[in-house]
Amino acid sequence: MGGIIPAGIWVMDEARSRKLTPGSLSLWVLRDDGDQLVWVSVETDSEGRIAVHSFDGRYGGPPTTVLGNGFVVSLTSPAPRRIQVTGDIPGMGAFRELSEVSQDGRRMLVSGEVGSGGDVRTWYEEFNWQGPSPHRA
Secondary structure, eight states: OOOSSOSEEEEEOTTTOBOSSOEEEEEEEEEESSSEEEEEEEEEETTSOEEEEEEEEEBTSOOEEOBTTOOEEEEEOSSTTEEEEEEEETTTEEEEEEEEEOTTSSEEEEEEEEOOTTOOEEEEEEEEEEEOOSSOO
């Protein structure tokens, strides 16, 4: 079974993205075989602080904690080239995020929202595939 996100290095286009917190973001997808998704991200905030997060979860599997930030998420794929993530962001509440990979597998658009009622915050991120992973999972 093929995966949703091509394995390799993805870099967020800062000019075209609107993150919850300003900064840069690189994503290294180690494995996506349509059953299991494994990634590591490196995020640098506007003050130069670096944070590393990692995820190893299953599509349709139990909620999984993102290491490094404590988000608890569930992962599904409602359609080809799409990923739906739902869960909880500590201190902010329930969130949902939809990612869509372009037909050619070189671009990924991510939109999400967290909170409820009048206190909903949104984000939008565009990622460009930089190349295959030097690590073969």
